[in-house]
Amino acid sequence: MPQPDQTRLILRRPDDWHLHLRDGAMLRGVLPDSARDFGRALVMPNLTPPVTTGPEAAAYRDRILAALPPGSRFQPLMTLYLTEATTPDQVAQAQASGAAHAVKLYPAGATTNSHAGVRDIETVRPVLERMAEIGMPLCIHGEVTDPDVDIFDREAVFLDRVVKPLHRRIPDLRIVLEHVTTQDAVDFVRDSPRHVAATITVHHLVINRNAMLAGGIRPHFYCNPVAKREKHRLALVEAAISGDRRFFLGTDSAPHTDEAKLSPCGCAGIYTAPVALPVLAEVFEAAGRLNRLEAFVSLNGAQVHGVPPAEDRITLVRGEPWSPPARIMTEAGPVTVFDPGFPLHWHVERPS
Numbered sequence: 001m002p003q004p005d006q007t008r009l010i011l012r013r014p015d016d017w018h019l020h021l022r023d024g025a026m027l028r029g030v031l032p033d034s035a036r037d038f039g040r041a042l043v044m045p046n047l048t049p050p051v052t053t054g055p056e057a058a059a060y061r062d063r064i065l066a067a068l069p070p071g072s073r074f075q076p077l078m079t080l081y082l083t084e085a086t087t088p089d090q091v092a093q094a095q096a097s098g099a100a101h102a103v104k105l106y107p108a109g110a111t112t113n114s115h116a117g118v119r120d121i122e123t124v125r126p127v128l129e130r131m132a133e134i135g136m137p138l139c140i141h142g143e144v145t146d147p148d149v150d151i152f153d154r155e156a157v158f159l160d161r162v163v164k165p166l167h168r169r170i171p172d173l174r175i176v177l178e179h180v181t182t183q184d185a186v187d188f189v190r191d192s193p194r195h196v197a198a199t200i201t202v203h204h205l206v207i208n209r210n211a212m213l214a215g216g217i218r219p220h221f222y223c224n225p226v227a228k229r230e231k232h233r234l235a236l237v238e239a240a241i242s243g244d245r246r247f248f249l250g251t252d253s254a255p256h257t258d259e260a261k262l263s264p265c266g267c268a269g270i271y272t273a274p275v276a277l278p279v280l281a282e283v284f285e286a287a288g289r290l291n292r293l294e295a296f297v298s299l300n301g302a303q304v305h306g307v308p309p310a311e312d313r314i315t316l317v318r319g320e321p322w323s324p325p326a327r328i329m330t331e332a333g334p335v336t337v338f339d340p341g342f343p344l345h346w347h348v349e350r351p352s
């Protein structure tokens, strides 16, 4: 157990296993916030148009590397956006050439830029079978798009309708349920004998749906999947601090300009990159589990994704409360930073 007065925490450099970096002006604006603290990130492919092939993923990786601050050793790991036209050879070649690490399944219409995603999982079955053979992970945005299903039930229904049958049919497929938000998803991962894991975001460990809807509508807390009831948030915290190796950090840091967020039909996504690690330190400290933070942010994800943990380390320091910026300015416009609603005592020590 950590000492109650612990003020320094040395961790292997964390990885972010679910990150939106966008492209162009937005990429240039947000990339430094992730590259500062994280060693690697699994970069989401939901650009317009989406990143669907190995050559496109390699070109996107080159644009990210070109936008990095000088001297940064941040390593983007790329994903392919699965469409109903994706072929087994395409994903196998993308893996063999090192262009893509994983494939991302978006049910068509489930979230930002997902219209090119999958309508019927049967159509992509040959691709998924090949991925099982070659050990390529499938990262899943797990929500049904059926308009008859209540938005707060869409993750749990997706598990029953899609993920459980898929896991039964292709048990060797390595599945990562992205940004889980429910007790149901936590239970499913815990009860799965193998090859099923889940990322958890920073914001879903902190907010429940009241943050978004009680006392006024707060678009900066709106994301997909939407935050659920408090009992679900508690289940996520329990999973994150449990030390169970199947749960790990994917921030889903998802920048949109304030203009795009603050609209009659605002975009889903919360920008957490600049505060991710300090907020997590607060969450783990409040639970008396600072000793499990490294597993959640630096070890479990690397193991699930089959890469070695980072060699270098970062230091988190506990000190006087500090206030993160309310927003960052990018060439694409201002982007509001996630406000956890409590003071931050922890910060990442920077080389002086």
Ligand SMILES: NC(=O)N[C@@H](CC(=O)O)C(=O)O
Binding pocket: 020, 046, 111, 112, 141, 222, 223, 224, 225, 252, 254, 255, 268, 269, 270
């Ligand atoms: N999480 C979100 O609310 N938004 C993400 C898409 C996603 O991860 O579903 C985005 O790209 O903006």
Ligand SMILES: [Zn+2]
Binding pocket: 111, 141, 178, 179, 224, 225
């Ligand atoms: Zn998603």
Ligand SMILES: [Zn+2]
Binding pocket: 018, 019, 020, 044, 252, 254
């Ligand atoms: Zn995402």
